[in-house]
Amino acid sequence: MDNEPLDLGADKSLLLVDDDEAFLKRLARAMEKRGFEVETAGSVVAGRAIATGRPPAYAVVDLRLEDGNGLDVVETLRERRPDSRIVVLTGYGAIATAVAAVKIGATDYLSKPADADDIVNALLARGDALPPPPENPMSADRVRWEHIQRVYEMCDRNVSETARRLNMHRRTLQRILAKRSPK
Secondary structure (H helix, E strand, C coil), X not given: CCCCCCCCCCXXXXXXXXXXXXXXXXXXXXXXXXXXXXXXXXXXXXXXXXXXXXXXXXEEEECEECCEECHHHHHHHHHHCCCCEEEEEECCCCHHHHHHHHHCCCCEEEECCCCHHHHHHHHHCCCCCCCCXXXXXXXXXXXXXXXXXXXXXXXXXXXXXXXXXXXXXXXXXXXXXXXXXCC
C-alpha cells in the first residue's frame, strides 16, 4: 500500500478477534502501521467483553473460534455500536455463513488468508462501490458445493431435509458433506 495516510475518521479503534495467535499478532502490527488503535481478543468471550465495554469503530472477527462462533461477537458489537464497520474472516469460505454474517451486521467478509491491505479495503469501502472481480473465480464444482452447503445451513444441518430439498439421495449428500471443499 502507498504511504498516503488512511482516512480512518476520528475514532481509529479496531478490535481484532482470532484464536490463531501468530496471525493475530501479525495483523495487529500491520493495522497499527496503517494508523488503527488496535485491541485484540483470542476468543468469543474476550471479544464480546471488549465489544460490550469499549465498542470499537472497526472490527475484524474470525468466524470460527475455539470457544464458539465469531458471529456472537458481531451481534454484540452491532447492538452496542450500530455504526461499527465489521469484517468477518473465514477459513472455510462458506457462502452460507458469510451471508449469515452480513445479515446480522457484518460490513463484509473475506476468506482466509486475507492480507492487511484486503482487510483495510473491506473496512473502509463505502457505498455501493463494487470490488474488482476476483482473479481466480470459483470453479463450477466449488459453486455446486457452496450451494449444497447453503441449503444444508438453511435446513439447520438436517441431512434428510437437505437431501429432500436438493432432490438428492441422502447417502449421496452425506458423502459430499464428508469431503473437503473443491478448489
